[in-house]
Amino acid sequence: MAWVKDLYRDEIRSGFLVTAHRKRIWEIELNMLAELERICDKYGLRCFAAWGTLLGTVRHGGFVPWDDDIDLTMMRPDYERLKEVAPQELPELYFFQTAYTDGALFGIARLRNSATMAMLPNINYFNQGIFIDIHPLDAVSDGSARMEELRAYQMELYALAMQEPQYREAMAAGAPLVIAPAERERILHLPLRERFRLYEDFQRAHFDDSQRVNYYPQEFPRRQMTLTKELFAHTIPLPFEGTTVTVPAAYETAVQIYYPGNWRQFIRGDSTHEGLIFSPDISYRAYQAAQRKAQ
Helix, strand or coil, rough: CCCCCCCCCCCCCEEEEEEEHHHHHHHHHHHHHHHHHHCCCCCHHCCEEEEEHHHHHHHHHCCCCCCCCCCEEEHHHHHHHHHHHHHHCCCCEEECCCCCCCCCCCCCEEEEECEEEECCCCCCCCCCEEEEEEEEEEEECCCCHHHHHHHHHHHHHHHHHCCHHHHHHHHHHHHHHHHHHHHHHHCCCHHHHHHHHHHHHHHHHHHCCCCCEEEECCCCHHHCCCEHHHHHEEEEEEECCEEEEEEEECCCCCCCCHHCCCCCCCCCCCCCCCCCCECCCCCHHHHHHHHHHCC
C-alpha cells in the first residue's frame, strides 16, 4: 500500500503542481520514516517533525507541496543513541550517514536509500541516495553568565570543524576568541572529523546545563529561535500523508517559532536542495558510473 495518495498522478495541492515524480520521492522518504520510527520505538527514542515537515503536517496534513525531503529532530542524547543502534538495525538498502561514516561532513545525520539518487553534480565521494534529515537539538545559552561562556566555546568549536576559513579570518583580524591559542593550534592540526567529534562531545557533556535548545550554533543564529525542552516534553501524533508524525502538543506555538509571521499563508519558498538531481529509479552509483563512462 502506498503512503501517498494517487502516487502515479500529478495533482494540484494548495494551488501548486505536485508531479508524480515528486510524489515517488516522497513515498521513498515515507518508507524510510517508517523504518526510523520502528527503530526509535524499539529503543525508546523520541523523534519529532521539524522545519518544513512540521509546517507541512500542521498546515497541509502532509508535505508542503514544493518540499522534497523530511526533516526530523531529536534531543542530543537520543540522537547519539540512534547513531549507535541504527547501522545494525537498518536493512541493507538503507545507509545511516553521519560525519564519521563516509566522505560526507554534515552537522546532522541523514538516512539514505542507496538504490536511489539525490545527487550533487560532480560530487562522488559519499552516499547520495534520497534522504531524510535528522537534526540534533543541543542545549544553548539561557542568558546566564556560565552559559554565555559555554556558548562562546561551543560556537568556536563548531567553527573550527565546519567553518575554518572564517575562523582563520577572525583570528587574523584579532577578534576576541575564548579557546586558548595553544589549544586552538592543537585542534587545527586534527582532521576535520576529529574536530567535529570534539564539538559533539562538548554538546553531549553540556546537554543538561540549560533548558533551552537549538540547532548547531553557526547555522541558525539569524533565526533567533527560542526552543525549550519543555516544548517537546508533551507530544501528539498528527496525520502526515498516509501515516502520522510526532509533533509538540503545542504544535501551533512550535510552528510559529520555526516560521515567524503568517505561516498559514501559502507562499512558495525555495527548497534548500534545489541543486540536487533526484531519481527514485536510478541509484547514485549507477549515475556516477554512467558519467564516468561518458567521459
